[in-house]
Amino acid sequence: MPLEDFNPTTDSTGSTDSTIKIMNYKSAPLDYKIIYDIVEPESRVLDLGCGSGALMQLLVEGKHAKAQGIEIDEEQIYQCVEKGLSVFHGDIDSGLSEYPDKCFDYVILNQSMQQARKASFIISEALRVGKKVIVGFPNFVHLTARIQMALKGRTPITPSLPYRWYNTPNLHFLSINDFKDFCKEEGIHIDSSYYLGKRMAILFFPNLFAFNAVFVISRSRKN
């Protein structure tokens, strides 16, 4: 897997959108590349909090995925439609109930789960409508965050958590270990996990050194 500089994808908040309007695999941020490599060709994909649709576009063009997005921000809807993508304007907290079970191969929650009100409900809904769920989220307890909290006594600001306390769209703050615990408690199977540093994948002590994580999760058959 080619590893390049990690750019936090603040897609769902729109701040870096115009720069990734025409994106190919090479210029895509690391988390997009990881997700791109996970998704099988011709898959049915639901992208929750799809932003301007950059990731969906990548999947549609490169993997011939049949992609559908859900996005709350009106301006981002226009940008999705301009890319020829299909998207529902609405919040992901209530947007999944109509979908039949397992009607998607993948449900993607990249950088959107921590911004949704009912995170655990959304994950269980995503697991209901998707065979596999890809969850990408910022790790709240990266070493630099710990230093800022422990030594400086400040709410951490890191490359994957670039916001101040008063303007963050994030509602939930979790670590990689928190998410693993959550999956264990909920009986969710972790198919694979990927840890992202600033410039490369993190192989050791991800809970300390990874800025972001991408998990592929599923419900084991007996559930």
Added chain:
Amino acid sequence: MEKKLGIIQTQSIVFNEPVKLECGKSLPGVTVAYEAYGALDKERGNAILVAHAFSGDAHAAGFHQGEDKPGWWDDLIGPGKALDTDKYFVICSNVIGGCKGSTGPSSINPVTGKPYGLDFPSVTIGDMVNVQKKLIDRLGIKKLLAVIGGSMGGMQVLQWAVDHPQMLKSAIPIATALKHSPQQIAFDEVGRQAVMADPDWRGGNYYDSGQPAKGLSVARMLGHITYMSDKSMEEKFSRKLKDDKYAFNFTAPDFEVEGYLRYRGDSFVKRFDANSYLYITKAMDYFELLPQDFLREDIKIDTRFLVIAFKSDWLYPAYQSQEIAKLLKIKGADATYCEINSTYGHDAFLLEVEEETRLIKHFLEKTYKTV
């Protein structure tokens, strides 16, 4: 230089065969008034049908000879516009039951040689679509690139998706609903009662004596209130007065909003047949699409959908468009839903040109590419 559509003429086609209607009766034949813009390509794959709203007509774009007002959706139809007539062949026809060239209650009943009046059979949105289908067949079009319309036009779009899904590459229902709600029926009923309470209505036989002007005008005034929003009325009129002071009587309008409604009511009487008002509002009230009829599973359907609603629209509230979006999710259709943040109320579908253009233009381009 901005290119223009130029002078447009309404055309008409006569179908001399009987047309069976949902009510059980039939019409011995129908005339359909329509306009067309742009050119049909060799493969006949670039045709878009525009369905008009309640009081609309076939004149959707361009100018009629000697008129200074363009068609009702000229902002969206024309060279380089959302419905780009350099690329697409755009058709708009007057609904049956109407009064702008297509057969309706003011047309001559071949049996009596006089206007039908209330002898005109009841028509439904399904009947309107049935006649549009005849027109599309006659024009030699097998598959439409899109059917698009707002309000009652959106109902026709949804009806097309139910009746002829295999003929649609895409469907764009705007500010509409799967069924008329009790509130929508109620407003229509008040309008109808206003028309019928006018002694000049004469049981529908007023064609020699003149329109029930008062009743029809009141009905239209009510309609216009429902097309705006509290905010758009505040912005447009506030409490502005026609003169500097109150008149302290009931004859002249004190407030600008009163003057506006009276003007709208009066001009409506000049252009719209009172019986058509009754028939078409009834057609809307009868409108109800059942989820099981929508995108049936036994036929392969690849219609793409673009559903548009407006935040301040309280006549066709966004929740009704969300119901359409939900149904499309259940059916696994390729669909986009957008709720445009507009303050114009229901009128927004005629006014939010920039936002609608952004959505419709690109949606059509994508659909056209995949033809």
